[in-house]
Amino acid sequence: MKISEVGEFGLIEIIKNMANRKLSGGIGDDCAVIDMGKEEELLVTTDTLVEGVHFLKNTDAFNLGRKSLAVSISDIAAMAALPKWAFLSISLSDMKLEYVKAFMKGFYFLADEFGIDLLGGDTTKSSVFSITVTLIGVNEKGKSVKRSGAKVKDSVYVTGKIGCSYAGLEAIRKNIDGYEECKERHNNPYPRLKESFSVKNYASAMIDVSDGLLQDCLHICECSGVAIEIDFDKIPFCDADFVDKENMISGGEDYELVFCAPVKYDGVLNSIDNVTKIGEVKEGFGVSVIKNSKQLNIKRLGFKHF
Protein backbone atom coordinates (compact mmCIF):
# COMPACT_ATOMS: atom_id res chain seq x y z
CA MET A 1 0.00 0.00 0.00
CA LYS A 2 1.21 3.52 -0.82
CA ILE A 3 1.05 6.51 1.51
CA SER A 4 -1.36 8.24 -0.88
CA GLU A 5 -3.90 5.48 -0.21
CA VAL A 6 -4.12 6.36 3.49
CA GLY A 7 -3.57 10.10 3.04
CA GLU A 8 -1.61 12.55 5.16
CA PHE A 9 -3.94 12.41 8.16
CA GLY A 10 -4.21 8.62 7.86
CA LEU A 11 -0.43 8.40 7.97
CA ILE A 12 -0.27 10.57 11.09
CA GLU A 13 -2.95 8.39 12.69
CA ILE A 14 -0.94 5.24 11.93
CA ILE A 15 2.23 6.78 13.40
CA LYS A 16 0.35 7.83 16.56
CA ASN A 17 -1.18 4.40 17.03
CA MET A 18 2.19 2.65 16.73
CA ALA A 19 3.45 4.18 19.99
CA ASN A 20 3.96 1.51 22.65
CA ARG A 21 3.87 3.88 25.60
CA LYS A 22 1.25 6.20 26.90
CA LEU A 23 2.37 9.64 25.80
CA SER A 24 2.84 12.41 28.32
CA GLY A 25 1.58 14.97 25.80
CA GLY A 26 -0.13 14.01 22.59
CA ILE A 27 -0.01 14.38 18.84
CA GLY A 28 -2.90 16.26 17.30
CA ASP A 29 -2.95 19.91 18.32
CA ASP A 30 -1.13 22.77 16.59
CA CYS A 31 1.55 22.34 19.21
CA ALA A 32 2.49 19.66 21.71
CA VAL A 33 1.93 20.77 25.29
CA ILE A 34 4.61 19.82 27.83
CA ASP A 35 3.86 20.22 31.50
CA MET A 36 6.80 21.95 33.19
CA GLY A 37 5.65 21.79 36.78
CA LYS A 38 3.52 24.13 38.82
CA GLU A 39 3.48 27.33 36.83
CA GLU A 40 4.38 26.84 33.21
CA GLU A 41 3.75 24.73 30.16
CA LEU A 42 5.83 24.54 27.01
CA LEU A 43 4.37 24.53 23.52
CA VAL A 44 6.35 22.96 20.69
CA THR A 45 5.59 23.00 16.97
CA THR A 46 7.55 21.68 13.99
CA ASP A 47 6.87 22.66 10.37
CA THR A 48 8.66 21.69 7.20
CA LEU A 49 8.52 23.67 3.95
CA VAL A 50 9.73 21.95 0.78
CA GLU A 51 10.69 23.61 -2.52
CA GLY A 52 8.23 22.67 -5.23
CA VAL A 53 5.60 21.68 -2.64
CA HIS A 54 5.19 24.62 -0.27
CA PHE A 55 7.03 27.24 -2.28
CA LEU A 56 8.23 27.69 -5.85
CA LYS A 57 11.85 27.60 -6.92
CA ASN A 58 13.17 31.18 -7.02
CA THR A 59 10.72 32.40 -4.39
CA ASP A 60 12.02 35.67 -2.97
CA ALA A 61 14.47 34.65 -0.25
CA PHE A 62 13.58 37.36 2.28
CA ASN A 63 9.87 36.53 2.05
CA LEU A 64 10.57 32.82 2.34
CA GLY A 65 12.68 33.28 5.47
CA ARG A 66 9.94 35.39 7.00
CA LYS A 67 7.17 32.99 6.06
CA SER A 68 9.00 29.89 7.31
CA LEU A 69 9.00 31.39 10.80
CA ALA A 70 5.52 32.94 10.44
CA VAL A 71 3.77 29.58 9.97
CA SER A 72 5.29 28.32 13.22
CA ILE A 73 4.40 31.47 15.15
CA SER A 74 0.86 30.96 13.85
CA ASP A 75 0.81 27.48 15.46
CA ILE A 76 1.87 28.93 18.80
CA ALA A 77 -0.72 31.71 18.42
CA ALA A 78 -3.37 29.05 17.75
CA MET A 79 -2.84 27.85 21.31
CA ALA A 80 -2.69 31.37 22.73
CA ALA A 81 0.90 30.98 23.90
CA LEU A 82 4.00 33.17 23.62
CA PRO A 83 6.64 32.12 21.06
CA LYS A 84 10.16 32.20 22.47
CA TRP A 85 12.86 29.98 20.96
CA ALA A 86 13.39 28.85 17.37
CA PHE A 87 15.47 26.08 15.80
CA LEU A 88 16.11 26.15 12.08
CA SER A 89 17.19 23.23 9.95
CA ILE A 90 17.96 23.99 6.31
CA SER A 91 18.78 21.42 3.65
CA LEU A 92 20.13 23.04 0.55
CA SER A 93 22.17 22.49 -2.56
CA ASP A 94 25.34 24.46 -3.11
CA MET A 95 23.35 27.63 -3.76
CA LYS A 96 24.42 31.24 -3.66
CA LEU A 97 25.41 32.50 -0.24
CA GLU A 98 23.55 35.74 -0.98
CA TYR A 99 20.28 33.81 -1.24
CA VAL A 100 20.83 32.19 2.15
CA LYS A 101 21.75 35.55 3.67
CA ALA A 102 18.55 37.15 2.33
CA PHE A 103 16.56 34.17 3.64
CA MET A 104 18.10 34.64 7.09
CA LYS A 105 17.39 38.39 6.99
CA GLY A 106 13.70 37.60 6.52
CA PHE A 107 13.78 35.01 9.26
CA TYR A 108 15.49 37.33 11.74
CA PHE A 109 13.20 40.22 10.73
CA LEU A 110 10.12 38.39 11.99
CA ALA A 111 12.02 36.83 14.91
CA ASP A 112 12.94 40.33 16.11
CA GLU A 113 9.38 41.58 15.71
CA PHE A 114 8.05 38.77 17.90
CA GLY A 115 10.97 38.67 20.36
CA ILE A 116 12.03 35.18 19.29
CA ASP A 117 15.62 33.90 19.69
CA LEU A 118 17.11 31.55 17.12
CA LEU A 119 19.03 29.16 19.36
CA GLY A 120 20.16 26.37 17.06
CA GLY A 121 19.59 24.16 14.08
CA ASP A 122 21.31 22.18 11.40
CA THR A 123 22.62 22.81 7.89
CA THR A 124 22.76 19.88 5.49
CA LYS A 125 23.30 19.29 1.83
CA SER A 126 20.37 18.15 -0.31
CA SER A 127 19.25 18.35 -3.91
CA VAL A 128 15.89 19.71 -2.71
CA PHE A 129 15.79 22.93 -0.71
CA SER A 130 13.77 22.40 2.45
CA ILE A 131 13.33 24.19 5.72
CA THR A 132 12.24 22.80 9.07
CA VAL A 133 11.46 25.19 11.89
CA THR A 134 10.86 24.05 15.44
CA LEU A 135 9.45 26.76 17.64
CA ILE A 136 9.02 26.58 21.40
CA GLY A 137 6.59 28.80 23.25
CA VAL A 138 5.49 29.19 26.84
CA ASN A 139 2.17 29.66 28.55
CA GLU A 140 0.78 29.86 32.04
CA LYS A 141 -0.13 26.33 33.10
CA GLY A 142 -3.51 25.22 31.74
CA LYS A 143 -4.00 28.37 29.67
CA SER A 144 -3.17 26.92 26.24
CA VAL A 145 -6.28 26.74 24.07
CA LYS A 146 -6.64 23.30 22.47
CA ARG A 147 -8.69 21.98 19.59
CA SER A 148 -10.62 19.75 21.92
CA GLY A 149 -12.58 22.18 24.06
CA ALA A 150 -15.47 23.16 21.76
CA LYS A 151 -18.93 22.65 23.31
CA VAL A 152 -22.33 22.34 21.63
CA LYS A 153 -23.94 25.81 21.22
CA ASP A 154 -20.57 27.62 21.30
CA SER A 155 -20.20 30.37 18.72
CA VAL A 156 -17.59 29.95 16.00
CA TYR A 157 -15.36 32.91 15.13
CA VAL A 158 -12.66 33.70 12.63
CA THR A 159 -10.06 36.48 12.61
CA GLY A 160 -9.28 38.62 9.54
CA LYS A 161 -10.38 37.60 6.07
CA ILE A 162 -10.59 34.22 4.42
CA GLY A 163 -9.24 33.46 0.95
CA CYS A 164 -6.72 36.28 0.50
CA SER A 165 -3.75 33.95 0.46
CA TYR A 166 -5.47 31.61 -2.00
CA ALA A 167 -6.37 34.53 -4.24
CA GLY A 168 -2.81 35.83 -4.00
CA LEU A 169 -1.41 32.45 -5.00
CA GLU A 170 -3.80 32.24 -7.96
CA ALA A 171 -2.85 35.76 -9.05
CA ILE A 172 0.85 34.87 -8.88
CA ARG A 173 0.37 31.55 -10.69
CA LYS A 174 -1.75 33.08 -13.47
CA ASN A 175 0.36 36.25 -13.78
CA ILE A 176 -2.62 38.46 -13.00
CA ASP A 177 -1.68 42.10 -12.41
CA GLY A 178 -2.78 43.90 -9.29
CA TYR A 179 -4.18 42.18 -6.20
CA GLU A 180 -0.99 43.26 -4.42
CA GLU A 181 -2.58 42.89 -1.01
CA CYS A 182 -3.53 39.27 -1.73
CA LYS A 183 -0.08 38.47 -3.09
CA GLU A 184 1.44 40.04 0.00
CA ARG A 185 -0.88 37.98 2.22
CA HIS A 186 0.29 34.83 0.44
CA ASN A 187 3.98 35.72 0.54
CA ASN A 188 3.99 37.28 3.97
CA PRO A 189 1.32 35.83 6.22
CA TYR A 190 1.28 37.69 9.50
CA PRO A 191 0.68 35.51 12.56
CA ARG A 192 -2.38 36.52 14.58
CA LEU A 193 -0.67 36.51 17.96
CA LYS A 194 -2.22 39.80 19.10
CA GLU A 195 -5.73 38.58 18.21
CA SER A 196 -4.99 35.30 19.95
CA PHE A 197 -4.18 37.08 23.19
CA SER A 198 -7.32 39.24 22.84
CA VAL A 199 -9.57 36.17 22.76
CA LYS A 200 -7.65 33.62 24.86
CA ASN A 201 -9.71 34.12 27.99
CA TYR A 202 -12.94 33.42 26.09
CA ALA A 203 -11.99 30.71 23.57
CA SER A 204 -12.95 27.09 24.28
CA ALA A 205 -11.09 25.71 21.23
CA MET A 206 -8.81 27.27 18.63
CA ILE A 207 -6.78 26.37 15.54
CA ASP A 208 -4.99 28.33 12.85
CA VAL A 209 -6.27 28.21 9.28
CA SER A 210 -3.38 26.56 7.46
CA ASP A 211 -5.02 23.68 5.57
CA GLY A 212 -8.18 25.65 4.69
CA LEU A 213 -11.10 27.02 6.74
CA LEU A 214 -13.29 23.93 6.40
CA GLN A 215 -10.48 21.41 6.92
CA ASP A 216 -9.33 23.21 10.05
CA CYS A 217 -12.89 23.48 11.40
CA LEU A 218 -13.09 19.72 10.85
CA HIS A 219 -9.97 19.26 13.02
CA ILE A 220 -11.82 21.05 15.84
CA CYS A 221 -14.85 18.80 15.27
CA GLU A 222 -12.70 15.66 15.41
CA CYS A 223 -10.89 16.69 18.58
CA SER A 224 -13.97 18.06 20.36
CA GLY A 225 -16.49 15.42 19.21
CA VAL A 226 -18.88 18.02 17.80
CA ALA A 227 -20.24 19.38 14.51
CA ILE A 228 -19.74 22.90 13.22
CA GLU A 229 -22.29 24.73 11.10
CA ILE A 230 -20.96 27.72 9.20
CA ASP A 231 -23.11 30.49 7.76
CA PHE A 232 -21.59 31.12 4.31
CA ASP A 233 -22.83 34.70 4.15
CA LYS A 234 -21.16 35.63 7.42
CA ILE A 235 -17.68 34.54 6.32
CA PRO A 236 -15.46 37.62 5.90
CA PHE A 237 -14.24 36.73 2.42
CA CYS A 238 -11.37 38.32 0.60
CA ASP A 239 -12.52 40.96 -1.94
CA ALA A 240 -10.68 39.40 -4.89
CA ASP A 241 -13.36 38.94 -7.54
CA PHE A 242 -11.62 36.48 -9.85
CA VAL A 243 -11.67 33.62 -7.35
CA ASP A 244 -14.74 31.56 -6.51
CA LYS A 245 -15.64 32.00 -2.82
CA GLU A 246 -16.28 28.28 -2.56
CA ASN A 247 -12.61 27.74 -3.35
CA MET A 248 -11.59 30.29 -0.76
CA ILE A 249 -13.05 28.24 2.08
CA SER A 250 -10.89 25.28 1.16
CA GLY A 251 -7.81 27.23 0.04
CA GLY A 252 -5.07 26.96 2.63
CA GLU A 253 -2.52 29.27 4.17
CA ASP A 254 -4.79 32.00 5.47
CA TYR A 255 -3.00 31.80 8.82
CA GLU A 256 -6.02 33.37 10.44
CA LEU A 257 -7.46 31.84 13.62
CA VAL A 258 -10.73 29.94 13.96
CA PHE A 259 -12.03 29.59 17.48
CA CYS A 260 -15.10 28.62 19.45
CA ALA A 261 -16.41 30.40 22.52
CA PRO A 262 -19.48 30.20 24.76
CA VAL A 263 -22.38 32.34 23.47
CA LYS A 264 -22.26 34.50 26.60
CA TYR A 265 -19.04 36.03 25.27
CA ASP A 266 -20.61 37.09 21.94
CA GLY A 267 -20.87 40.69 23.14
CA VAL A 268 -17.27 41.11 24.11
CA LEU A 269 -15.94 39.11 21.13
CA ASN A 270 -18.01 41.06 18.61
CA SER A 271 -16.46 44.26 19.94
CA ILE A 272 -12.93 43.08 19.13
CA ASP A 273 -11.50 44.32 15.81
CA ASN A 274 -10.91 41.78 13.10
CA VAL A 275 -13.02 39.06 14.75
CA THR A 276 -16.19 37.78 13.01
CA LYS A 277 -18.78 35.26 14.14
CA ILE A 278 -19.33 32.76 11.32
CA GLY A 279 -21.22 29.86 12.84
CA GLU A 280 -22.21 27.63 15.69
CA VAL A 281 -21.14 24.38 17.30
CA LYS A 282 -23.80 21.65 16.98
CA GLU A 283 -24.31 18.12 18.13
CA GLY A 284 -23.04 15.47 15.72
CA PHE A 285 -19.91 15.35 13.64
CA GLY A 286 -18.41 17.19 10.72
CA VAL A 287 -18.56 20.59 9.08
CA SER A 288 -21.53 21.91 7.16
CA VAL A 289 -21.90 25.22 5.37
CA ILE A 290 -25.30 26.87 5.00
CA LYS A 291 -25.88 29.20 2.05
CA ASN A 292 -29.35 30.62 1.31
CA SER A 293 -30.85 28.23 3.88
CA LYS A 294 -29.45 25.24 2.00
CA GLN A 295 -26.52 23.05 2.85
CA LEU A 296 -23.61 23.66 0.50
CA ASN A 297 -22.24 20.65 -1.33
CA ILE A 298 -18.56 20.65 -0.36
CA LYS A 299 -16.17 19.03 -2.81
CA ARG A 300 -12.87 19.61 -1.12
CA LEU A 301 -12.15 20.49 2.49
CA GLY A 302 -8.60 21.71 2.11
CA PHE A 303 -5.03 21.02 1.13
CA LYS A 304 -3.66 17.50 1.50
CA HIS A 305 -0.11 16.29 0.96
CA PHE A 306 -0.83 12.75 -0.12
Added chain:
Amino acid sequence: MKISEVGEFGLIEIIKNMANRKLSGGIGDDCAVIDMGKEEELLVTTDTLVEGVHFLKNTDAFNLGRKSLAVSISDIAAMAALPKWAFLSISLSDMKLEYVKAFMKGFYFLADEFGIDLLGGDTTKSSVFSITVTLIGVNEKGKSVKRSGAKVKDSVYVTGKIGCSYAGLEAIRKNIDGYEECKERHNNPYPRLKESFSVKNYASAMIDVSDGLLQDCLHICECSGVAIEIDFDKIPFCDADFVDKENMISGGEDYELVFCAPVKYDGVLNSIDNVTKIGEVKEGFGVSVIKNSKQLNIKRLGFKHF
Protein backbone atom coordinates in the same frame (compact mmCIF):
# COMPACT_ATOMS: atom_id res chain seq x y z
CA MET B 1 29.85 33.36 -3.70
CA LYS B 2 28.69 29.79 -3.21
CA ILE B 3 28.08 28.10 0.13
CA SER B 4 30.90 25.65 -0.59
CA GLU B 5 33.35 28.55 -0.58
CA VAL B 6 32.62 29.37 3.06
CA GLY B 7 31.98 25.77 4.15
CA GLU B 8 29.41 24.36 6.58
CA PHE B 9 30.93 25.92 9.69
CA GLY B 10 31.50 29.21 7.86
CA LEU B 11 27.82 29.26 6.93
CA ILE B 12 26.76 28.63 10.53
CA GLU B 13 29.09 31.44 11.66
CA ILE B 14 27.51 33.84 9.13
CA ILE B 15 24.00 32.91 10.28
CA LYS B 16 24.96 33.43 13.94
CA ASN B 17 26.51 36.81 13.26
CA MET B 18 23.42 38.06 11.42
CA ALA B 19 21.31 38.02 14.60
CA ASN B 20 20.32 41.53 15.64
CA ARG B 21 19.55 40.66 19.24
CA LYS B 22 21.67 39.27 22.02
CA LEU B 23 20.62 35.64 22.25
CA SER B 24 19.41 34.20 25.52
CA GLY B 25 21.08 30.88 24.72
CA GLY B 26 23.59 30.45 21.95
CA ILE B 27 24.39 28.50 18.81
CA GLY B 28 27.48 26.32 19.00
CA ASP B 29 27.06 23.47 21.48
CA ASP B 30 25.55 20.05 20.76
CA CYS B 31 22.32 21.43 22.19
CA ALA B 32 20.96 24.86 22.96
CA VAL B 33 20.54 25.45 26.69
CA ILE B 34 17.38 27.24 27.82
CA ASP B 35 17.17 28.50 31.37
CA MET B 36 13.81 27.50 32.87
CA GLY B 37 14.05 29.26 36.20
CA LYS B 38 15.46 28.11 39.50
CA GLU B 39 15.81 24.40 39.14
CA GLU B 40 15.86 23.23 35.56
CA GLU B 41 17.36 23.86 32.18
CA LEU B 42 16.13 22.56 28.83
CA LEU B 43 18.40 21.13 26.17
CA VAL B 44 17.28 21.23 22.55
CA THR B 45 18.93 19.64 19.51
CA THR B 46 17.85 19.43 15.86
CA ASP B 47 19.34 17.03 13.31
CA THR B 48 18.44 16.42 9.70
CA LEU B 49 19.27 13.26 7.77
CA VAL B 50 18.97 13.38 3.97
CA GLU B 51 18.78 10.42 1.60
CA GLY B 52 21.88 10.24 -0.56
CA VAL B 53 23.83 12.38 1.89
CA HIS B 54 23.48 10.77 5.32
CA PHE B 55 22.05 7.45 4.23
CA LEU B 56 21.74 5.44 1.05
CA LYS B 57 18.50 4.87 -0.81
CA ASN B 58 17.03 1.52 0.31
CA THR B 59 18.71 1.69 3.71
CA ASP B 60 16.91 -0.72 6.04
CA ALA B 61 13.94 1.23 7.35
CA PHE B 62 14.01 -0.07 10.94
CA ASN B 63 17.71 0.78 11.30
CA LEU B 64 17.16 4.22 9.79
CA GLY B 65 14.33 5.01 12.18
CA ARG B 66 16.47 3.93 15.09
CA LYS B 67 19.52 5.85 13.92
CA SER B 68 17.63 9.07 13.24
CA LEU B 69 16.69 9.22 16.91
CA ALA B 70 20.05 7.87 18.13
CA VAL B 71 22.04 10.79 16.71
CA SER B 72 19.84 13.25 18.60
CA ILE B 73 20.05 11.29 21.86
CA SER B 74 23.81 11.39 21.38
CA ASP B 75 23.69 15.21 21.31
CA ILE B 76 21.74 15.29 24.58
CA ALA B 77 24.19 12.75 26.07
CA ALA B 78 27.07 15.02 25.00
CA MET B 79 25.73 17.60 27.45
CA ALA B 80 25.04 15.04 30.17
CA ALA B 81 21.29 15.68 30.12
CA LEU B 82 18.24 13.42 30.05
CA PRO B 83 16.39 13.13 26.71
CA LYS B 84 12.61 13.44 27.11
CA TRP B 85 10.50 14.65 24.18
CA ALA B 86 10.95 14.10 20.45
CA PHE B 87 9.47 15.79 17.36
CA LEU B 88 9.79 14.09 14.01
CA SER B 89 9.42 15.75 10.64
CA ILE B 90 9.54 13.46 7.62
CA SER B 91 9.54 14.57 4.00
CA LEU B 92 8.90 11.70 1.66
CA SER B 93 7.75 10.75 -1.77
CA ASP B 94 4.70 8.55 -2.20
CA MET B 95 6.62 5.53 -0.91
CA LYS B 96 5.35 2.25 0.46
CA LEU B 97 3.47 2.53 3.72
CA GLU B 98 5.28 -0.60 4.94
CA TYR B 99 8.60 1.22 4.68
CA VAL B 100 7.32 4.11 6.79
CA LYS B 101 5.88 1.68 9.33
CA ALA B 102 9.22 -0.15 9.65
CA PHE B 103 10.96 3.21 10.00
CA MET B 104 8.61 4.18 12.82
CA LYS B 105 9.11 0.81 14.52
CA GLY B 106 12.84 1.51 14.69
CA PHE B 107 12.22 5.04 15.93
CA TYR B 108 9.82 3.91 18.67
CA PHE B 109 12.13 1.00 19.59
CA LEU B 110 14.90 3.37 20.67
CA ALA B 111 12.43 5.92 22.06
CA ASP B 112 11.04 3.24 24.38
CA GLU B 113 14.50 2.14 25.45
CA PHE B 114 15.41 5.69 26.48
CA GLY B 115 11.99 6.67 27.83
CA ILE B 116 11.42 9.30 25.17
CA ASP B 117 7.94 10.42 24.07
CA LEU B 118 7.25 11.34 20.46
CA LEU B 119 4.99 14.36 20.90
CA GLY B 120 4.63 15.81 17.44
CA GLY B 121 6.04 16.56 14.04
CA ASP B 122 5.15 17.08 10.44
CA THR B 123 4.72 14.94 7.33
CA THR B 124 5.33 16.54 3.95
CA LYS B 125 5.75 15.43 0.38
CA SER B 126 9.17 15.73 -1.24
CA SER B 127 11.14 14.07 -4.01
CA VAL B 128 14.01 13.54 -1.54
CA PHE B 129 13.42 11.50 1.61
CA SER B 130 14.62 13.46 4.62
CA ILE B 131 14.14 13.29 8.34
CA THR B 132 14.45 16.05 10.92
CA VAL B 133 14.38 15.14 14.59
CA THR B 134 14.16 17.74 17.33
CA LEU B 135 14.83 16.31 20.76
CA ILE B 136 14.32 18.13 24.06
CA GLY B 137 16.09 17.06 27.22
CA VAL B 138 16.23 18.30 30.78
CA ASN B 139 18.99 18.82 33.28
CA GLU B 140 19.45 20.20 36.75
CA LYS B 141 20.27 23.87 36.37
CA GLY B 142 23.95 24.50 35.56
CA LYS B 143 24.76 20.79 35.22
CA SER B 144 24.88 20.57 31.42
CA VAL B 145 28.45 19.99 30.23
CA LYS B 146 29.40 22.41 27.46
CA ARG B 147 32.18 22.47 24.89
CA SER B 148 33.59 25.60 26.42
CA GLY B 149 34.82 24.42 29.82
CA ALA B 150 38.14 22.72 28.96
CA LYS B 151 41.11 24.03 30.94
CA VAL B 152 44.84 23.76 30.20
CA LYS B 153 46.30 20.56 31.73
CA ASP B 154 42.92 18.77 31.75
CA SER B 155 43.03 15.16 30.59
CA VAL B 156 41.19 14.23 27.39
CA TYR B 157 39.09 11.07 27.36
CA VAL B 158 37.06 9.13 24.87
CA THR B 159 34.37 6.47 25.39
CA GLY B 160 34.27 3.16 23.47
CA LYS B 161 36.25 2.66 20.29
CA ILE B 162 37.04 5.01 17.44
CA GLY B 163 36.67 4.12 13.77
CA CYS B 164 34.17 1.24 13.97
CA SER B 165 31.44 3.16 12.19
CA TYR B 166 33.84 4.31 9.48
CA ALA B 167 35.12 0.73 9.01
CA GLY B 168 31.54 -0.52 8.90
CA LEU B 169 30.62 2.02 6.23
CA GLU B 170 33.69 1.06 4.17
CA ALA B 171 32.84 -2.64 4.50
CA ILE B 172 29.27 -1.97 3.35
CA ARG B 173 30.39 0.26 0.47
CA LYS B 174 33.03 -2.20 -0.75
CA ASN B 175 30.90 -5.29 -0.18
CA ILE B 176 33.45 -6.79 2.19
CA ASP B 177 32.18 -9.89 4.02
CA GLY B 178 32.36 -10.09 7.78
CA TYR B 179 33.05 -7.12 10.08
CA GLU B 180 29.47 -7.49 11.28
CA GLU B 181 30.16 -5.59 14.49
CA CYS B 182 31.47 -2.59 12.54
CA LYS B 183 28.53 -2.66 10.16
CA GLU B 184 26.20 -2.81 13.14
CA ARG B 185 27.99 0.13 14.74
CA HIS B 186 27.49 2.12 11.56
CA ASN B 187 23.84 1.15 11.11
CA ASN B 188 22.88 1.25 14.76
CA PRO B 189 24.98 3.68 16.74
CA TYR B 190 24.10 3.41 20.40
CA PRO B 191 24.06 6.73 22.27
CA ARG B 192 26.45 6.86 25.22
CA LEU B 193 23.97 8.23 27.73
CA LYS B 194 25.00 5.84 30.51
CA GLU B 195 28.68 6.76 30.09
CA SER B 196 27.71 10.43 30.00
CA PHE B 197 26.02 10.16 33.39
CA SER B 198 29.02 8.24 34.79
CA VAL B 199 31.40 11.10 33.97
CA LYS B 200 29.19 14.19 34.22
CA ASN B 201 30.37 15.21 37.67
CA TYR B 202 34.00 15.20 36.50
CA ALA B 203 33.88 16.49 32.93
CA SER B 204 34.83 20.12 32.22
CA ALA B 205 33.88 19.93 28.52
CA MET B 206 32.21 17.30 26.36
CA ILE B 207 31.08 16.65 22.79
CA ASP B 208 29.89 13.63 20.85
CA VAL B 209 32.02 12.27 18.01
CA SER B 210 29.78 12.81 15.02
CA ASP B 211 31.98 14.69 12.53
CA GLY B 212 35.15 12.72 13.40
CA LEU B 213 37.38 12.51 16.50
CA LEU B 214 39.77 15.29 15.42
CA GLN B 215 37.08 17.60 14.08
CA ASP B 216 35.09 17.28 17.28
CA CYS B 217 38.18 17.83 19.46
CA LEU B 218 38.73 20.98 17.42
CA HIS B 219 35.21 22.15 18.33
CA ILE B 220 36.18 21.87 22.01
CA CYS B 221 39.40 23.82 21.30
CA GLU B 222 37.47 26.58 19.53
CA CYS B 223 34.87 26.91 22.28
CA SER B 224 37.33 26.62 25.18
CA GLY B 225 40.21 28.63 23.67
CA VAL B 226 42.72 25.82 24.17
CA ALA B 227 44.77 23.27 22.23
CA ILE B 228 44.39 19.50 22.48
CA GLU B 229 47.28 17.06 22.06
CA ILE B 230 46.28 13.49 21.37
CA ASP B 231 48.58 10.48 21.86
CA PHE B 232 47.90 8.37 18.76
CA ASP B 233 48.93 5.11 20.46
CA LYS B 234 46.45 5.60 23.27
CA ILE B 235 43.41 5.93 21.00
CA PRO B 236 41.20 2.86 21.40
CA PHE B 237 40.93 2.08 17.69
CA CYS B 238 38.52 -0.33 16.10
CA ASP B 239 40.12 -3.71 15.32
CA ALA B 240 39.15 -3.70 11.61
CA ASP B 241 42.44 -4.26 9.79
CA PHE B 242 41.47 -3.14 6.31
CA VAL B 243 41.07 0.51 7.24
CA ASP B 244 43.93 2.91 7.84
CA LYS B 245 43.86 4.15 11.45
CA GLU B 246 44.62 7.65 10.24
CA ASN B 247 41.32 7.59 8.41
CA MET B 248 39.54 6.35 11.51
CA ILE B 249 40.37 9.53 13.45
CA SER B 250 38.69 11.67 10.83
CA GLY B 251 35.86 9.24 9.95
CA GLY B 252 32.60 10.45 11.40
CA GLU B 253 29.59 8.90 13.10
CA ASP B 254 31.31 7.13 15.99
CA TYR B 255 28.75 8.66 18.35
CA GLU B 256 31.18 8.12 21.19
CA LEU B 257 31.87 10.95 23.64
CA VAL B 258 35.08 12.98 23.94
CA PHE B 259 35.47 14.88 27.15
CA CYS B 260 38.02 16.77 29.19
CA ALA B 261 38.41 16.57 32.97
CA PRO B 262 40.85 17.88 35.58
CA VAL B 263 43.86 15.57 36.10
CA LYS B 264 42.83 14.95 39.72
CA TYR B 265 39.95 12.82 38.43
CA ASP B 266 42.25 10.53 36.38
CA GLY B 267 41.99 7.81 39.03
CA VAL B 268 38.22 7.66 39.15
CA LEU B 269 37.80 8.10 35.40
CA ASN B 270 40.31 5.38 34.54
CA SER B 271 38.30 2.98 36.70
CA ILE B 272 35.14 3.50 34.59
CA ASP B 273 34.53 0.87 31.91
CA ASN B 274 34.77 1.96 28.32
CA VAL B 275 36.56 5.23 29.12
CA THR B 276 40.13 5.81 27.83
CA LYS B 277 42.50 8.71 28.37
CA ILE B 278 43.88 9.78 24.99
CA GLY B 279 45.51 13.15 25.52
CA GLU B 280 45.88 16.44 27.29
CA VAL B 281 44.64 20.01 27.01
CA LYS B 282 47.47 22.46 26.22
CA GLU B 283 47.88 26.18 25.82
CA GLY B 284 47.41 27.47 22.30
CA PHE B 285 44.90 26.50 19.64
CA GLY B 286 44.07 23.49 17.51
CA VAL B 287 44.41 19.74 17.60
CA SER B 288 47.68 17.89 17.24
CA VAL B 289 48.30 14.15 17.20
CA ILE B 290 51.58 12.68 18.43
CA LYS B 291 52.73 9.33 17.02
CA ASN B 292 56.18 7.92 17.84
CA SER B 293 57.14 11.26 19.43
CA LYS B 294 56.42 13.08 16.17
CA GLN B 295 53.51 15.27 15.21
CA LEU B 296 51.25 13.55 12.69
CA ASN B 297 50.56 15.40 9.48
CA ILE B 298 46.76 15.62 9.42
CA LYS B 299 45.14 15.90 6.01
CA ARG B 300 41.48 15.89 6.93
CA LEU B 301 39.85 16.61 10.25
CA GLY B 302 36.44 15.15 9.57
CA PHE B 303 33.25 15.15 7.55
CA LYS B 304 32.04 18.40 6.04
CA HIS B 305 28.81 19.05 4.19
CA PHE B 306 29.95 21.80 1.85
